[in-house]
Amino acid sequence: MAPAGWSATPARSTYDVVIVGGAMLGSSTAWFLSDNPDFDGSVLVVERDPSYAQSATAHTNSCIRQQFSSALNVRISQFAADFIHNFRDRLGGDPRVPDLSIQSYGYMYLADTERFADVLRANLAVQRAAGAATRLLTPDEIAAAYPFYALDDIVLGSINTVDEGYWDGGTVFDWWRRQARERGVEYVANEVVAMTRNAAGTKVESVTLKSGETIACGNVVNASGPRGARTAAMAGIEIPVEPRKRFTWIFTAVTPLDRDLPLTIDPSGVHMRQDGPTTYLAGGHADLDPPVDPEDFAMDHALWQDHIWPTIATRIPQFEAIRVITEWAGHYDYNTLDHNAIVGPHTRVSNFLFLNGFSGHGLQQSPAMGRATAEWLTYGGYRNLDMTPLQFERIEQGRAFAETAII
The missing domain is CATH 3.50.50.60 (FAD/NAD(P)-binding domain)
Structure with a gap:
């Protein structure tokens, strides 16, 4: 029915x-x-x-970024950002439609090898040529702006705080x-x-x-x-194209960070970001990443305990003491x-x-x-x-x- x-x-x-x-x-x-x-x-x-x-x-996870490796993908996201900022006007000025914005705390890519750093440098050239506000940060510059990161293994970061972050x-x-x-x-x-x-x-x-x-x-x-x-x-x-499972956790920290957490892409592939005033989001997938049945939304609880939590706690020591509020599994339509x-x-x-x-x-x-x-x-x-x-x-x-x- x-x-x-x-x-x-x-x-x-x-x-x-x-x-x-x-x-x-x-x-x-x-x-x-x-x-x-x-x-x-x-x-x-x-x-x-x-x-x-x-x-x-x-x-x-409702995020938006311009840090892509192709100019077309950068411009696709730039149109999305413009659409969000002008949402009510785009929808004909309908007074029922709310004004929207982007919480632009940015994406922070962290490179732990010179090879990965070279990828960030090459991507920066593409992004800047397309009009993105991406900039590269040394470990000292990252530490000055975001002192909660552990950066002993990091050689370079890439961030854009203009129209990158969360949107509704x-x-x-x-x-x-x-x-x-x-x-x-x-x-x-x-x-x-x-x-x-x-x-x-x-x-x-x-x-x-x-x-x-x-x-x-x-x-x-x-x-x-x-x-x-x-x-x-x-x-x-x-x-x-095949369904690939992706996992998300929302958590609080016993000692919250003193500023917004950018959507941080750890070199391991685990990502984390600010989710609310006192909550955070982390996501990732297992090393073994096979296609799954479209009806399979079972959580992998060992993944959190054995990989996701240790990774985010290593990168941000304040995340050693946290409490998971909710979790879910979703699917990417993954183009192999x-x-x-x-x-x-x-x-x-x-x-x-x-x-x-x-x-x-x-x-x-x-x-x-x-x-x-x-x-x-x-x-x-x-x-x-x-x-x-x-x-x-x-x-x-x-x-x-x-x-x-x-x-």
Whole structure:
């Protein structure tokens, strides 16, 4: 049974656009379509779990950064930052919409080898050329600004405190979905279980819902997160995307830090940041990082005790005495080829569009990705940021567009 406010049955038998997945990226696309005066088509969003309880959107740490290794990813996040800062205006000045901001305590990458330091230096050049405010810090400069770190093994740090930190992704998601529905985008509580292509295999003609309906479609958008490979397979398409488990803990410290903790990426890969006035967040994954079932959200309690806590306590000695408040496991839609998103149309099934493989960047990239997908659906090309380097052609050719700055 569909929850209150939702129907399980589409009102029509054909739509110009069917979006598979109604979480952050699906709703971003739906909203940008509804906001574009040049788009006058019908849109159906099919969401298998309208509670979103197991979605990547619900499990996100809701962070944003510009410290990437590719200029395109920097610019994608810069658009997101602009969108957040001007959220109410972007949503038409709707007085119901709150003003939003970014808690810009920054990302702090710590390098413990000259090789890693060289990566930070190379990334800095890319980021600064794109307009980011990234700067490098020596260990002495890090200690002066953040005296709580233990830095005996650190040779260099990289930080940007302009539009890097935490933002309220949940509010953006709620308003995208709400406005899209108010403007006529239809959301149904159902699941796409099959797709039918034309005889030539060049187009998806219809999708079949779990409840049995067959819905004709002009275009299909795969916004199904960690289930993206399963959705693509319905159209006869393979993509190198798989669910990878990521763990998060929220904790308090007996002796709190005397200033905000940047989102710190330890050389081990463990990350931690300020979460509230007196709470902190830590996250990571096991060394063995296999694909998991999309329904597997079991915690790995030994990971905290044996790896995460010892790592953060070594880096910040004040974190030796802490108390865990809550914890959860979520999933990345992990692109095993190059850790970058796959967007835009398939090379052969021309009306099948991807929004997959974000490898942990999906929430912060959702404004630019929704806009770009809506542009493609409306104009057959991109009008703002050129997302061509992220399209499926590189997957087909095995040609990585690598992003080295992943967490």
